[in-house]
Amino acid sequence: MVAKRKSKGAYMISAVAEMYEIHPQTLRLYEREGLLKPSRTEGNTRLYTDEDLERLEFILNLARDLGVNIAGIAIILQMRERMEEMNRQMQSFVEYVRSEMLTRFQQGAASAGAIVPMRKPVVVKPTQTRKP
Numbered sequence: 001m002v003a004k005r006k007s008k009g010a011y012m013i014s015a016v017a018e019m020y021e022i023h024p025q026t027l028r029l030y031e032r033e034g035l036l037k038p039s040r041t042e043g044n045t046r047l048y049t050d051e052d053l054e055r056l057e058f059i060l061n062l063a064r065d066l067g068v069n070i071a072g073i074a075i076i077l078q079m080r081e082r083m084e085e086m087n088r089q090m091q092s093f094v095e096y097v098r099s100e101m102l103t104r105f106q107q108g109a110a111s112a113g114a115i116v117p118m119r120k121p122v123v124v125k126p127t128q129t130r131k132p
Contacts, residue, residue: 009049009050010039010048011047011048011049011053012045012046012047012048013027013028013038013045013046016048016056019053020057020060022060027046027056030056030059030070031046033070033074034074035055035059035070035073035074035077036048036052036055036056036059037052038052055077058077059077062076
């Protein structure tokens with residue numbers, strides 16, 4: 001079940017528990033297990049952001065709809081974070097290669113050379129065979 005969120009901001013544990021029809025202890029358990037990391041006020045009250053709620057929805061989908069236990073959820077979340085980090089690194093690498101190619105292409109066009117330096121071709125003349 002996806003709760004409807006009207007505004008951006010932070011939500012207290014009781015509001016989140018009511019929105020998602022779960023017990024506040026379940027949210028505390030998810031925090032103890034490291035699945036959720038709500039921010040805290042100076043008075044130590046948990047505040048859940050929209051990003052926390054998106055993560056909670058994903059957790060609840062895994063638990064309720066797919067029957068994944070807490071250990072499985074932790075592994076899936078960890079793998080998901082690793083994949084996102086690898087995707088960011090890959091995008092950064094692609095952007096670097098793209099800019100490097102553009103720079104080298106522009107330098108090559110200015111000097112009328114090739115993007116990849118090449119040796120001058122060597123022409124080998126075929127030798128004539130003797131007739132017996």
